[in-house]
Amino acid sequence: MQLRLPTLLSFNAGYIDTASFLAIHGLFAAHVTGNFVTLGAALVTDNHSGALAKLLALPMFCIAVIASKLIDQLFLSQQKSSYTFLLKSKFTLYLLAALISVKYLPFPEGDHWPAFVxxxxxxxxxxIQNAMHRLHWVKESPTTVMTGSTTQLMLDVGDLLSKSEKTDKVAIKTRFKKILPVMISFAIGCAIAAIVYHFALMWIFFVPPALMILIYIKKDQYAK
Structure with a gap:
């Protein structure tokens, strides 16, 4: 599997979602709607750890997406691209998270400010990564949540099994080549995050900013 931009981005999403879930008491950083589930569970159990972060996850996500759009419009008004600026913003956010976490990990249960921040x-x-899929990576497969990609692949498998004459095998093969590596990379990211959490917890959030450097190097390897 080649280290193309989409596979790096999906690895990043899988890694961050798993790392945040394990280290920040059930918080999903990529799959933010999943926080409604964990918040609901926290409200009816004795474990209310991280309830505030789960409650504010979606509003914060929305604010960041809106900010990304406004930044993009500002760059467009100056006849420039927001592409590299948004990538650098992601790196800065991840680096700040890593620097804070290395001092306070493991995070205690409850809504303590280091874990929240x-x-x-x-x-x-x-x-920002989700927003960039709509602003810049329009032709790429989603890299943050795999539900839609899994659904598309299974529909394609169903088409192949049906042996219908209308089945476009070339199109299905093309989709498999694009989507399958992204899904595998996401799963590998999840697994690596779990391993790092178990063996090197203090450094778990240093992987995303390091990965962003590689993503920045590969930033032009996307479907335009």
Missing amino acids: VGMLLICGMA
């Missing part, structure tokens, strides 16, 4: 920084970074 780190969680919000990671959510903002993932919000």
